[in-house]
Amino acid sequence: MDAVLKPVGKTFERKTPDQLQRPSREEAEAAVRTILAWTGDDPEREGLLDTPKRVVKAITQLYGGYFEDPAEHLERTFEDVGGYQDIVLVRGIPFHSHCEHHMLPFVGEAHIAYYPAEGVVGLSKLARVVDIFAKRLQTQENLTSQIASTIDDALAPRGLAVMMEAEHQCMTMRGVQKPGVSTITTQFTGIFEDDPAEQAKFMTLVRG
Numbered sequence: 001m002d003a004v005l006k007p008v009g010k011t012f013e014r015k016t017p018d019q020l021q022r023p024s025r026e027e028a029e030a031a032v033r034t035i036l037a038w039t040g041d042d043p044e045r046e047g048l049l050d051t052p053k054r055v056v057k058a059i060t061q062l063y064g065g066y067f068e069d070p071a072e073h074l075e076r077t078f079e080d081v082g083g084y085q086d087i088v089l090v091r092g093i094p095f096h097s098h099c100e101h102h103m104l105p106f107v108g109e110a111h112i113a114y115y116p117a118e119g120v121v122g123l124s125k126l127a128r129v130v131d132i133f134a135k136r137l138q139t140q141e142n143l144t145s146q147i148a149s150t151i152d153d154a155l156a157p158r159g160l161a162v163m164m165e166a167e168h169q170c171m172t173m174r175g176v177q178k179p180g181v182s183t184i185t186t187q188f189t190g191i192f193e194d195d196p197a198e199q200a201k202f203m204t205l206v207r208g
């Protein structure tokens with residue numbers, strides 16, 4: 001049995017760690033062999049012999065977000081910012097995630113803005129929060145709202161805006177096959193939610 005999933009902050013409707021049965025690495029590799037056979041190929045041919053091992057290793061990297069608590073990265077704030085109270089926008093954070101329906105990638109950019117209340121957080125930490133949630137099975141809507149609620153809980157800013165835009169490979173490579181379509185999701189809290197002018201300012205800065 002590999003490591004049991006650890007509790008990592010807010011659970012977002014996940015079962016408790018004791019309710020999750022994580023299979024062993026060997027079982028995961030066997031499952032990949034089954035899928036290889038399902039494609040119509042021969043999992044025993046030389047080129048595919050090490051593939052289950054590689055796939056499981058890649059999955060471990062791509063889905064590493066289950067084992068990290070994003071809130072931990074937001075614990076350290078800086079209060080000595082010369083009285084700065086205006087908007088902080090981190091624009092164009094690249095991310096790649098996987099849709100929970102097809103396990104295919106969706107890839108794009110996140111933009112996060114907030115009005116500090118009591119200090120600011122290290123800029124890289126916002127990108128870390130994006131990465132941790134992105135490295136789980138997601139819908140873009142859930143991803144956006146999990147990022148927003150985690151930052152909102154940790155910083156209690158006067159307002160928070162999260163916008164994500166992404167292309168979903170389940171819509172480009174298969175199914176409806178519409179390349180070039182981008183999906184935009186937004187979540188606003190505080191003054192961004194209450195004041196349309198603040199939303200407009202955010203959009204202008206993001207597009208500028």
Ligand SMILES: Nc1nc2c(ncn2[C@@H]2O[C@H](COP(=O)(O)OP(=O)(O)OP(=O)(O)O)[C@@H](O)[C@H]2O)c(=O)[nH]1
Pocket residue numbers: 099100101138139140141168170171174175176
């Ligand atoms: N709302 C939302 N839908 C998503 C996301 N990622 C993928 N989807 C959609 O999930 C839906 C799943 O639909 P189903 O009808 O159950 O599955 P399907 O037969 O594979 O659907 P098609 O993709 O239309 O072939 C599809 O419409 C996908 O476009 C996401 O992040 N958010």
Ligand SMILES: [Zn+2]
Pocket residue numbers: 099100101102103104168170171
């Ligand atoms: Zn999908």
